[in-house]
Amino acid sequence: MSPLRLGLRARELLPVKGAGPKRSMLVLANCAGVRRPRGLPSAASFTTSQEKSRIHLNRPSMESMAPRIGQNTAPKVETSQRVAAMSADTLAETLSVVLPGSFVLPPLSQFPDSLGKKIRFLSQWMYIKIQEMLTNGSVVFSSKPSIFKRASFEVKRGSLIPTAKALHRAVAEALAAGNKSAIGKICTRDYAGPLLASIDARPRGHRYSWELVKYTNKLFYPSLKSHRISPISTERESPLIRQAIVAISSKQRVVVYNAKGEVVPGSEREMDVVENVAIACVIDPKRGWKQSKWRYLGTIKPTTLESWQEERAMVSRRLLGN
Numbered sequence: 001m002s003p004l005r006l007g008l009r010a011r012e013l014l015p016v017k018g019a020g021p022k023r024s025m026l027v028l029a030n031c032a033g034v035r036r037p038r039g040l041p042s043a044a045s046f047t048t049s050q051e052k053s054r055i056h057l058n059r060p061s062m063e064s065m066a067p068r069i070g071q072n073t074a075p076k077v078e079t080s081q082r083v084a085a086m087s088a089d090t091l092a093e094t095l096s097v098v099l100p101g102s103f104v105l106p107p108l109s110q111f112p113d114s115l116g117k118k119i120r121f122l123s124q125w126m127y128i129k130i131q132e133m134l135t136n137g138s139v140v141f142s143s144k145p146s147i148f149k150r151a152s153f154e155v156k157r158g159s160l161i162p163t164a165k166a167l168h169r170a171v172a173e174a175l176a177a178g179n180k181s182a183i184g185k186i187c188t189r190d191y192a193g194p195l196l197a198s199i200d201a202r203p204r205g206h207r208y209s210w211e212l213v214k215y216t217n218k219l220f221y222p223s224l225k226s227h228r229i230s231p232i233s234t235e236r237e238s239p240l241i242r243q244a245i246v247a248i249s250s251k252q253r254v255v256v257y258n259a260k261g262e263v264v265p266g267s268e269r270e271m272d273v274v275e276n277v278a279i280a281c282v283i284d285p286k287r288g289w290k291q292s293k294w295r296y297l298g299t300i301k302p303t304t305l306e307s308w309q310e311e312r313a314m315v316s317r318r319l320l321g322n
Helices: 003-013 023-031 080-085 088-094 113-144 157-177 180-186 191-200 305-319
Strands: 205-216 225-230 239-258 269-284 295-300
Touching: 088 225, 113 225, 113 305, 157 180, 157 191, 157 205, 157 225, 157 239, 157 269, 157 295, 180 191
Parallel strands: none
Antiparallel strands: 205 239, 225 239, 239 269, 269 295
16 A cells, blocks of 8 residues: 555544644643633643644643544544535644654653664655655646646745745734734634634633744754645545645743733743644645645644654554454
């Protein structure tokens, strides 16, 4: 079975690679004395992003108000007829999973201890990167009307990092402002739901402020950790999911004000965070390879050798069981 087919089947079997709420959002909610909506992580795990199951989302204080997407199980792929009838934008809005096999290489300090494990870990990463390049290249080639004509779909990798940074900032600002409309337009439904609930749970009259003070560690960040394209189903010309994971390092500040405009004691926090931001869109080959707008999926934790082996073992067991 090809790696692409393996990924397709695994997506129906694996739990959602969880995107959890941003840590900064969680901190904001806790600082204000807001009772955490059910399903929201504690402030300790909050960074301004939501984490997906193996996708570990982490963001600063505003994340305390965000949900953990990764704790849900991935929904089964809808029938090809229903999928075909949906627009790319509608499909993108309903995405709730991070593609299986998404490998987020951690900083060197988080590599396995032994040399043998380091070599095994890097070899797995190299295998996935080669697989990504071949699969993405095959998608571009398949979009060519003929072998001598230009491809209808262009990857444009250079736009991925700016797009992820813009969505990352927009989500945090919308959450702080309590802008439900903006959150609904930026995030997938699964990620937006808990954020909207956290806004409704805020004490009346309280105002929240989030500020991206600056981007940090500019020698290494932001960096594109993963870029994958995979069909939603095995049907010919079925829509494709395009997913990018970008690591962003930043200093963020969160403040909560009461009804009198005074700072809530203990709510002002400034933190340095590194977040692996996951974004996704849908490409529709039947509609001229039109791409939907990007949606914010959440943030994910770096891959570890143990989590990677566990995921592969789970996929293998499920495939053998089928």
